[in-house]
Amino acid sequence: MVDKTQVNILLVENVDDIAGSFLHELEIPSFQAKIFRAKNIKEAIRIVLEKPIDGIIFQYQVNDGNAIEFLEGISLISARMIPTIVMASETEEKMGMQVFRKGARDFLIKDKQGNYLKRLPMTLERVLKEEIRYRENTRLKKNSEAVLATVSDGMLGVNLDGVITFANPAAALYLNQPLESLIGKKIDAYAEHIDITFAQSLSQGMHQIQISNQLAVIGQYMLTLAHNQQSCMVEISLTPIFNELMHLEGYVLSFRDISETKYLSEEVRHMSIEDDLTGLFNRKAFIHRLEHVISYCNRYHTKCAVLFIDLDGFKTINDALGHLSGDEILLKVVDRIQTVIRETDILARVGGDEFMVMLTHVNHPNDAARVAIKINRALLPSIELNGQKYYLTASIGIALYPNDSSDARKLVQYADFAMSMVKKSGKNNYQYYKPDLNLEADRMMRLSNDLRVAIQSNQLDLYFHPQVSATTGELIGLEALVRWHHPELGLIPPKQFIPIAEEMGFIGNIGQWVLQKTCESCLLWQQIGLENFTLSVNLSVNELQREDFLDDLVKCFTVFHIHPNRFQFEITESVFAHDVGDVMHKLRQLKSMGFQIAMDDFGTGYSCLSYLKDFPIDVIKIDRSFVQSLSYHDNERHKAIIAAIIDLAKRLDMATLAEGVETEAQAEYLTSLGCESLQGFLFAKPMTFSETTEYIREKIQEGGQMYLGKKLH
Structure with missing residues (x-):
C-alpha cells in the first residue's frame, strides 16, 4: 500500500460545530487530509498564520465577510496564494469571476442534489497536485542553487534544531575540527571559535530566513587555520533548505574565503565613507568610528553620546525650490552645526535631511542637552538664498554610552527613536532616549501591521458628530468620523492610526471606506425622510493627490444616487505645504460639481x-x-x-463653524460674535449610525434643537 502524502486543509464555513457542517469527513485519493475548521475570516487568518496550511475550502459567505475579502486579506500576508476552493450557493454563482480574479483555484456551486460533494475530492486532488508540482520545481531549483553556490566552499548542513547533519572537508578546516566529529553536534558548540558575536548573528539569520525564505549573510570573520596558522577573512552565509511542500527543514551554512576581495576593497574604502554632497561621514563610517570611540570609553571609563538630528520643514522647502537649492541650504546647515561642536566631535549626514553628531567625550548627560540647544539656536536665524529667507528648526534625539547601550548600532537606533518622539510631540526640541520608547516603537509597528487588515476584518466603524445652527439650534450637518475597534487593544483614537495610515501609504483605502460608508448612511436616511442636513467628510492631501480620486468620487456618488450638494469635504491647512496648484485645481473641480469645501482646524497650521x-x-x-x-x-x-477669524470669514463671504464647544458660555459668546454654526459635546458626542438616527428623530419631534434644557437664540 502506497503511503499517502499528509496535507493540512482549512475548512471555513459559517457553522458553530461540526454537526452543522456540510463536510463531516474528507477523503482525497492521493492525500491524507487533516482538517482545520474556522467559522469566520478572522479565525481563518489566525490559523493560516499559525499552521502550515496546504489548501483551503471556503464557504463564499461567512458572518464577517465573504471569500473575496478573505482572498484579499490572504494576499497581504502570504508570499504565494494558498490554493483555495470557494463553495457558493446557486444565488452566489454570479460572483465566480470575481473570486477567480482574486486568486481562487476553483469555484463549486452547492447544488441541491449534492453533486458538489462528489466533485470536491477530485477538485482538491487536482489543485493539490498542481501545487505540489509547483513547489517541487521551486524546491529543486532552490536546493540546486544552494549546492552550486557553495560546492567550492566550506559547507555545513544544519537542521531546524541547530544540529549539524553533513559537512565537507573545507568546513572542517575552517572550524579546526576533524570532519567525522562534526556530524550530530550542535553548531552552537563551535560558535565561539568563529567569533563571540556569531551565535547571535546566526540566530538573527535563521529568523530572517523564516520571514523571507531568502539567503542571509551572517557576517565576515577572521579565522585562523590550524594546519598553517594563517589567517583569512571568511564570509559566512545561510541558505534555506525546503521539503517537498516547501516547508523549511534546514539550512546550508557556507564559508567563503574573501581575503583577496577584502584587501582590494580596503583600497577603495575611503571612497565609500563620505557623503557626496557635504564630504561628511556617511552612516556606515559614523557607526564604524562610534565602535572605536565606545571601545576607548570602555577602556578609560568615560562617556560619549549620539545626537540624531532631523530638520523640521526641510522637505517642504526642498519640494518647492528643487534639489539644487535644497542642497545649498543643507550646506549652510552643516556650517552652522559645525560652529557649535568641538573639533573632536564628529558630524555625519545619514539621510536627505538627517544628521548625527557623536560627542566623543561627555562628562555629564546634561552636556548632550547643551549641545542640542546650541544646534537649535544656531538654526534659529533665517537662511538666505537668492534673496529669500527660509526658516528651519531641528528635532533631536539623544542616546548615551554607557547609560543606554554599549552597542554602536543600538545607540544610533535609540537616538533615532528619541528623535521620532520629538517629531510627534511638536518638533523643534530635544529628548533623551528612554527604555519605554522601545515599547512605543513596538506598539506603533504592531498597529501598522494590524491596520492593514482592519478594513477587511470589519474593525473600522463610522461615527457622526452633529453640527447645529448657532441661532436656532437646528441640526444642519453631521461630520463623519472613523473609529478603529482593535480586537485586542480596544478603541484606537484617530490621532494614533491616521498618521500611521498616511505613512504606510493606505490612507486612501481608509478614505474610500469612509466615503462609501457615509454615502450608504446618507442613502438610508434619505429613504426614511431624514435629509435636511449636510454630511462632512475629512479629505487628506494624500487622497487629493491621487490621480484617480475624482473618477472614484464620481463613481461612488453615481452608484448611491446622491446629489453632491448634500456633502461637504473638510481639508486642513497642511494642503498649503504641497503642490498648491494641483490641490487648488481639484478643489475647484469639486466645487463645480456641487460639493462644499470647509477649512478644518483653521489657525493651527500653514x-x-x-x-x-x-x-x-x-x-x-x-x-x-x-x-x-x-x-x-x-x-x-x-x-x-x-x-478676527469670524470677521475675516464674513469679509470673504465664508461661513464659520466653531469646534469643541462644551459650555453654554462658549456657545453664547461665539453666537454673539456672529459665528453661524457650532459643534461639540455641549450638543452631542460622536454617535453610531443607529444612535444618530434616533438623535435626529428626537430633535424633529422636539421641534427644535436643545442643549442643557435651554434653547439657542
Whole structure:
C-alpha cells in the first residue's frame, strides 16, 4: 500500500460545530487530509498564520465577510496564494469571476442534489497536485542553487534544531575540527571559535530566513587555520533548505574565503565613507568610528553620546525650490552645526535631511542637552538664498554610552527613536532616549501591521458628530468620523492610526471606506425622510493627490444616487505645504460639481491669507483650541483672535463653524460674535449610525434643537 502524502486543509464555513457542517469527513485519493475548521475570516487568518496550511475550502459567505475579502486579506500576508476552493450557493454563482480574479483555484456551486460533494475530492486532488508540482520545481531549483553556490566552499548542513547533519572537508578546516566529529553536534558548540558575536548573528539569520525564505549573510570573520596558522577573512552565509511542500527543514551554512576581495576593497574604502554632497561621514563610517570611540570609553571609563538630528520643514522647502537649492541650504546647515561642536566631535549626514553628531567625550548627560540647544539656536536665524529667507528648526534625539547601550548600532537606533518622539510631540526640541520608547516603537509597528487588515476584518466603524445652527439650534450637518475597534487593544483614537495610515501609504483605502460608508448612511436616511442636513467628510492631501480620486468620487456618488450638494469635504491647512496648484485645481473641480469645501482646524497650521483668498472655501472651522481658550481666566487675546477669524470669514463671504464647544458660555459668546454654526459635546458626542438616527428623530419631534434644557437664540 502506497503511503499517502499528509496535507493540512482549512475548512471555513459559517457553522458553530461540526454537526452543522456540510463536510463531516474528507477523503482525497492521493492525500491524507487533516482538517482545520474556522467559522469566520478572522479565525481563518489566525490559523493560516499559525499552521502550515496546504489548501483551503471556503464557504463564499461567512458572518464577517465573504471569500473575496478573505482572498484579499490572504494576499497581504502570504508570499504565494494558498490554493483555495470557494463553495457558493446557486444565488452566489454570479460572483465566480470575481473570486477567480482574486486568486481562487476553483469555484463549486452547492447544488441541491449534492453533486458538489462528489466533485470536491477530485477538485482538491487536482489543485493539490498542481501545487505540489509547483513547489517541487521551486524546491529543486532552490536546493540546486544552494549546492552550486557553495560546492567550492566550506559547507555545513544544519537542521531546524541547530544540529549539524553533513559537512565537507573545507568546513572542517575552517572550524579546526576533524570532519567525522562534526556530524550530530550542535553548531552552537563551535560558535565561539568563529567569533563571540556569531551565535547571535546566526540566530538573527535563521529568523530572517523564516520571514523571507531568502539567503542571509551572517557576517565576515577572521579565522585562523590550524594546519598553517594563517589567517583569512571568511564570509559566512545561510541558505534555506525546503521539503517537498516547501516547508523549511534546514539550512546550508557556507564559508567563503574573501581575503583577496577584502584587501582590494580596503583600497577603495575611503571612497565609500563620505557623503557626496557635504564630504561628511556617511552612516556606515559614523557607526564604524562610534565602535572605536565606545571601545576607548570602555577602556578609560568615560562617556560619549549620539545626537540624531532631523530638520523640521526641510522637505517642504526642498519640494518647492528643487534639489539644487535644497542642497545649498543643507550646506549652510552643516556650517552652522559645525560652529557649535568641538573639533573632536564628529558630524555625519545619514539621510536627505538627517544628521548625527557623536560627542566623543561627555562628562555629564546634561552636556548632550547643551549641545542640542546650541544646534537649535544656531538654526534659529533665517537662511538666505537668492534673496529669500527660509526658516528651519531641528528635532533631536539623544542616546548615551554607557547609560543606554554599549552597542554602536543600538545607540544610533535609540537616538533615532528619541528623535521620532520629538517629531510627534511638536518638533523643534530635544529628548533623551528612554527604555519605554522601545515599547512605543513596538506598539506603533504592531498597529501598522494590524491596520492593514482592519478594513477587511470589519474593525473600522463610522461615527457622526452633529453640527447645529448657532441661532436656532437646528441640526444642519453631521461630520463623519472613523473609529478603529482593535480586537485586542480596544478603541484606537484617530490621532494614533491616521498618521500611521498616511505613512504606510493606505490612507486612501481608509478614505474610500469612509466615503462609501457615509454615502450608504446618507442613502438610508434619505429613504426614511431624514435629509435636511449636510454630511462632512475629512479629505487628506494624500487622497487629493491621487490621480484617480475624482473618477472614484464620481463613481461612488453615481452608484448611491446622491446629489453632491448634500456633502461637504473638510481639508486642513497642511494642503498649503504641497503642490498648491494641483490641490487648488481639484478643489475647484469639486466645487463645480456641487460639493462644499470647509477649512478644518483653521489657525493651527500653514495659515496663508493669500491662499485662503484664492481657494474655493465655503466654511472656516475655528479650531477647538481657540474655543477652549474662552474658558481661561486671561483670555482677551484668544477672544480677539476668534473675533478676527469670524470677521475675516464674513469679509470673504465664508461661513464659520466653531469646534469643541462644551459650555453654554462658549456657545453664547461665539453666537454673539456672529459665528453661524457650532459643534461639540455641549450638543452631542460622536454617535453610531443607529444612535444618530434616533438623535435626529428626537430633535424633529422636539421641534427644535436643545442643549442643557435651554434653547439657542
